[in-house]
Amino acid sequence: MESKGRPASKNQKNSLVTAYLVAYNVAQILGWSALGILLINHLVKKGTYVGLYHDVSVLLYIFQTAAVLEVLNCAVGFVKSNVVLTGFQVFSRVFLTWGIAYSVPSVQNNIGVCMFLSAWTLTEVIRYSFYLFALIGEVPYIIQWCRYTFFIILYPVGVTGELLSIYGSLNEVVEKKLYYLELPNRANIAFNFYYYLIFTMLMYIPIFPQLYFHMVAQRKKVIGGRTKSD
Numbered sequence: 134m135e136s137k138g139r140p141a142s143k144n145q146k147n148s149l150v151t152a153y154l155v156a157y158n159v160a161q162i163l164g165w166s167a168l169g170i171l172l173i174n175h176l177v178k179k180g181t182y183v184g185l186y187h188d189v190s191v192l193l194y195i196f197q198t199a200a201v202l203e204v205l206n207c208a209v210g211f212v213k214s215n216v217v218l219t220g221f222q223v224f225s226r227v228f229l230t231w232g233i234a235y236s237v238p239s240v241q242n243n244i245g246v247c248m249f250l251s252a253w254t255l256t257e258v259i260r261y262s263f264y265l266f267a268l269i270g271e272v273p274y275i276i277q278w279c280r281y282t283f284f285i286i287l288y289p290v291g292v293t294g295e296l297l298s299i300y301g302s303l304n305e306v307v308e309k310k311l312y313y314l315e316l317p318n319r320a321n322i323a324f325n326f327y328y329y330l331i332f333t334m335l336m337y338i339p340i341f342p343q344l345y346f347h348m349v350a351q352r353k354k355v356i357g358g359r360t361k362s363d
Contacts, residue, residue: 150211151268157202158265164196165257172254182247186234189250190241197230197253226253228333229295236311237302245301248294252287259283281352288348292341299330306330 168189175188200223207216234246263280266272305311306327314324 154206154211155265155268157199158261158268161196161199161261162258162265164192164199165254165261168192168196168250169254169258172250182244183242185250186241186246190234193230193250194235196257197226200226225295229298232312233298233302237305239305240298240302243298243301245294245297245299249291249298250294252291252294255283256287256291278356281348281356284345284348284352288341288345292337296334296337299334303327303330 171189171192172185175185176182203212203214204216204220204223206212207214207219229249233240240246259276259279262276263272266276312324312326314320314322316323
């Protein structure tokens with residue numbers, strides 16, 4: 134009889150990790166799909182993006198915040214991705230969710246929020262579907278093609294929406310002195326959230342082109358010149 138204290142075998146550990154990753158990706162697909170349905174339903178029925186954020190905010194908080202697990206997955210070696218790059222990408226999304234959309238009510242009906250929500254939703258459904266099929270077998274060509282093609286439009290739309298949202302939050306941030314840390318204080322540290330947002334917007338200038346053209350290079354590598362029959 135096998136001892137209860139005996140360490141799990143490598144295969145058992147791998148199976149548990151795979152099961153966890155499959156469950157995580159399925160949950161994210163379902164969550165972002167539900168958000169997408171609410172988004173489309175709002176735009177079709179009401180014909181405006183005003184009020185959209187209110188309809189989808191709870192799902193956004195849950196599933197975008199859950200993406201923090203992806204940084205941990207990289208850190209402990211469950212997935213082979215760059216932990217720094219993953220951390221940066223997750224932080225930027227979580228920051229937009231909580232630091233802008235949640236914290237600055239006046240920006241919630243900004244068209245920029247509608248833009249980044251639409252881009253994020255389609256991107257995430259495709260991305261998590263890609264990861265799921267990679268875990269359980271071969272990735273269907275159509276999902277691979279969508280992952281390495283839709284970004285051509287979705288990245289610029291999402292980034293534009295993010296920048297519009299950050300810019301649209303500036304007045305309220307100044308008026309309320311939101312997240313300001315002023316001197317004197319015990320830590321003897323000052324922080325101005327307004328200037329931090331300005332700095333964040335400026336950082337898009339060098340970072341976005343690098344990420345975008347990295348994906349362009351990946352597209353050429355993965356599906357460049359490939360046809361469905363290949």
